[in-house]
Amino acid sequence: MRTCYIVVLVVAGMLLSACQELREPTAFENDWQQYVEQFYREGRIVDTGNDFVSHSEGQGYGMLFAVQAGDQKRFDAMWQWTRQTLQREDHLFSWRYRPCPQQSAACIDDTNNASDGDILIAWALLRASKMWEVEQYRVQALRIINSIEEQLLVNAHGYTVLLPGVEGFTRPGAVQLNLSYWVFPAFEAFYTLTDNPVWQDLIRSGHELLTRVASQPPSLPGDWMWLSEQELTVEGAVNQQYGFNACRIPLHLTWQKTSDPALLKPYLDFWKRYKVVPATVNLINGEIADYRWSEGMQAIAQVVYFRTGQQQEMPLLHPGPETDYFSASLIMLSQLNLAEGTL
Numbered sequence: 001m002r003t004c005y006i007v008v009l010v011v012a013g014m015l016l017s018a019c020q021e022l023r024e025p026t027a028f029e030n031d032w033q034q035y036v037e038q039f040y041r042e043g044r045i046v047d048t049g050n051d052f053v054s055h056s057e058g059q060g061y062g063m064l065f066a067v068q069a070g071d072q073k074r075f076d077a078m079w080q081w082t083r084q085t086l087q088r089e090d091h092l093f094s095w096r097y098r099p100c101p102q103q104s105a106a107c108i109d110d111t112n113n114a115s116d117g118d119i120l121i122a123w124a125l126l127r128a129s130k131m132w133e134v135e136q137y138r139v140q141a142l143r144i145i146n147s148i149e150e151q152l153l154v155n156a157h158g159y160t161v162l163l164p165g166v167e168g169f170t171r172p173g174a175v176q177l178n179l180s181y182w183v184f185p186a187f188e189a190f191y192t193l194t195d196n197p198v199w200q201d202l203i204r205s206g207h208e209l210l211t212r213v214a215s216q217p218p219s220l221p222g223d224w225m226w227l228s229e230q231e232l233t234v235e236g237a238v239n240q241q242y243g244f245n246a247c248r249i250p251l252h253l254t255w256q257k258t259s260d261p262a263l264l265k266p267y268l269d270f271w272k273r274y275k276v277v278p279a280t281v282n283l284i285n286g287e288i289a290d291y292r293w294s295e296g297m298q299a300i301a302q303v304v305y306f307r308t309g310q311q312q313e314m315p316l317l318h319p320g321p322e323t324d325y326f327s328a329s330l331i332m333l334s335q336l337n338l339a340e341g342t343l
Contacts, residue, residue, distance in 0.1 A: 028335055031318055032069035035062075035332060039325050040074065043081030044097070049324045056086055056093040056113070060120020061329045067127045068336055075128055079140075082121060091147040092118050092166070112165045115152050116181035118144055123186040126193060138193075145190050153198055157229050159209060160201040164224075174228040176237060179221050180248040182206045185255040203256075210249070210263050219266040221246045222283050234283050242270075243280030243289075244326065251300045251330070254307040255337045264304055271301050295323055296330025303334045314338055 025033075039045050045058035059082045066075035085105050086093040095114035100107040125141035128134065152163045156175045162182055163169050169176040184203055191199035212232055213221045222234035223245035234240040250267045253259050271277055278288035279297065293301075305311035317335055319328035 026069075027318065028332075028339070029069045031332060031335070032065050032071065034319065034321065035065060035328055036074065038321070038323075038328065043077040044085075045078070045325070047325045049326070052099055054097045056082070056095050056117025057120060058117075058325070058329070059086065059093075060117050060124055061333070063121060063124035064127065064336065065332050067124060067131050068339070070131070072128075072132055075124075079125070088113070090151065090166075091143045092151070093121065095165070112167050114181075115148065115162055115164055116178075116183065118148055118152070119181070119183050119186050122148070123183065123189060126189055142193065145194060149194075149196060149198060153202060157227055159205040159227070160198060161205060161209075161227065162202060174226045177209070177225050177227055178223065178245055179206060179209060179225070180223065180245040180252075182249075182252065184252045184259070185257075188257055207260065207263060210253075211260075214263070214266050218281070218283055218286070220270060220281065220283060221249060221266075240284050241280045241282050244294075247293075247297045247300060248330070248333075250304045251333060251337055254304055255340075261308060264308060267301075267304060268308070268310070277301075294327045294330075295319070296327030296334075299327075299331045299334040303337050306338070 039048060039058075040062065044054040045062040046052045046054055047058060059078055063075055063078050063082075066072070066078065082093065085097060086095075086108070088094060088111070092113040094105075094108045094111045095117055096110045097107050098109045122141045122144040125137045125144070129137035129141065151166050154161060154163060154175070161175060161177060164176065164178045164181055182202070184206065187199045187203050191197075209227070209232065210221060213219065213225075220242040222237060223239055223241060223243055224237035225232055225234050226237055250264055253263055270281070274288075277293045277297070279291055279293045280289040281287070299315075299317045302311065302315035302317065306313075306315055315334075315338070317331050317338070319331045323331065
């Protein structure tokens with residue numbers, strides 16, 4: 001009887017495996033395979049438009065996409081490479097790896113962290129722990145989250161803020177912010193996991209800062225801004241424009257369980273102002289880029305139009321074979337938003 005039972009289990013397993021192989025891949029799974037062909041190299045995601053560097057942001061994006069596509073093998077390969085190459089003793093991650101002959105941590109040319117990468121990697125691990133029921137993923141995510149809480153969340157001028165990195169973003173009386181690093185749906189997930197109210201405080205402060213930006217012309221947030229007791233300004237920041245960083249903010253806002261639709265008005269107004277939307281705009285002198293917004297930026301706009309009811313049909317978003325790394329990542333993120341995000 002025991003032998004028969006074992007045979008039945010083996011046959012059932014073979015049938016299940018065969019059914020899974022026969023199942024047609026989803027559109028996202030197909031896009032993931034194309035993404036892999038273009039940007040995946042033995043556990044690392046490469047920025048093909050930027051000297052083939054890898055960074056913590058890209059590893060986080062790749063891990064998120066692998067979870068959604070059900071690709072645990074590549075997820076594990078990316079996480080292993082990220083742990084061995086980028087992760088520091090404090091559980092955060094050196095932000096940039098530039099290919100070199102050693103093909104190891106020796107290729108890191110900037111050991112400072114980037115908090116968006118830290119957040120994305122932790123969020124991907126947390127989602128993976130639920131997808132594949134692997135407790136160790138959750139444990140590893142929690143270590144990163146705890147380090148973020150300890151080193152990157154600070155009180156500044158009445159707000160709870162996220163430092164863009166451990167080093168280099170403060171000066172006497174002011175802190176430099178990158179609000180596109182505030183991945184609001186990840187913060188919601190971190191609060192659910194930890195029950196630490198600091199994550200709710202961070203979400204609230206993010207909304208308040210964006211409301212403050214919207215109340216003063218030209219209403220758009222800068223990629224980088226200095227927050228002091230007196231002002232929130234792009235003067236003296238890394239750059240003075242709304243562009244390839246801040247374009248992610250409306251995507252994160254529409255991905256939350258709870259968000260104020262009024263926060264999206266500055267972006268909607270900006271997109272509608274131009275027949276051909278520029279990629280960037282200088283927030284001090286109003287000068288716009290002489291090239292159009294990217295495919296990824298357009299995908300985010302379509303998500304926002306759909307989420308706000310200004311576009312009735314869900315957009316069909318797919319990166320093309322010539323799409324660059326960052327646009328392809330934004331398009332894939334937009335797909336994730338549409339699969340689960342709410343407004």
